[in-house]
Amino acid sequence: MPQIEQLAATYASQVFWLLVFFGIIFFVIGRGMVPKVMATMDDRDKQIADDLAAAEAARAAADAEEEAWRVQANAQRAKAQALIAAAKLDAAKATEATLAVASARIDETLTAAETRIEAARVAALGEVEGVAAEAAQDIASRIAGLTIPADEAQAAVKGVLAHG
Numbered sequence: 001m002p003q004i005e006q007l008a009a010t011y012a013s014q015v016f017w018l019l020v021f022f023g024i025i026f027f028v029i030g031r032g033m034v035p036k037v038m039a040t041m042d043d044r045d046k047q048i049a050d051d052l053a054a055a056e057a058a059r060a061a062a063d064a065e066e067e068a069w070r071v072q073a074n075a076q077r078a079k080a081q082a083l084i085a086a087a088k089l090d091a092a093k094a095t096e097a098t099l100a101v102a103s104a105r106i107d108e109t110l111t112a113a114e115t116r117i118e119a120a121r122v123a124a125l126g127e128v129e130g131v132a133a134e135a136a137q138d139i140a141s142r143i144a145g146l147t148i149p150a151d152e153a154q155a156a157v158k159g160v161l162a163h164g
Contacts, residue, residue, distance in 0.1 A: 125161075132157040 133153040140146045140153075 128162065129154065129157050134162075 133150065135155075136157060137148050137150065137153045140148050
């Protein structure tokens with residue numbers, strides 16, 4: 001059969017050209033383009049890994065810087081608290097000293113005032129005694145017609161005031 005005889009020649013030619021095209025495609029794409037694509041992908045993966053490593057290093061540096069800042073802020077806060085406590089203590093001591101001086105002045109003024117009051121009381125009592133003695137002399141002379149010496153009237157008034 002002639003159709004069957006042609007099959008071997010036709011198929012042989014088609015198989016040959018199929019192998020030639022697959023070979024060309026294999027060498028052009030498989031040996032030429034695929035390695036370039038793979039190299040590009042490897043470069044991209046390497047760049048991504050490097051970027052991730054750099055980001056991780058930057059994050060670690062930022063964390064370390066933040067921790068150092070916190071330590072410094074805590075130290076400054078503690079120093080400020082110590083300064084405030086010292087200032088409060090100094091202010092309390094100064095206030096206490098001022099209060100002690102003021103209290104001493106007040107006590108001194110109070111003592112002087114008490115002394116003046118006692119002197120005024122004694123003076124007033126003396127005047128009251130004098131007035132009472134004169135009144136007693138006047139009453140005795142008007143009512144009883146007696147003349148009483150001033151020193152006796154003074155002693156009688158003192159006696160009455162001492163018991164009263």
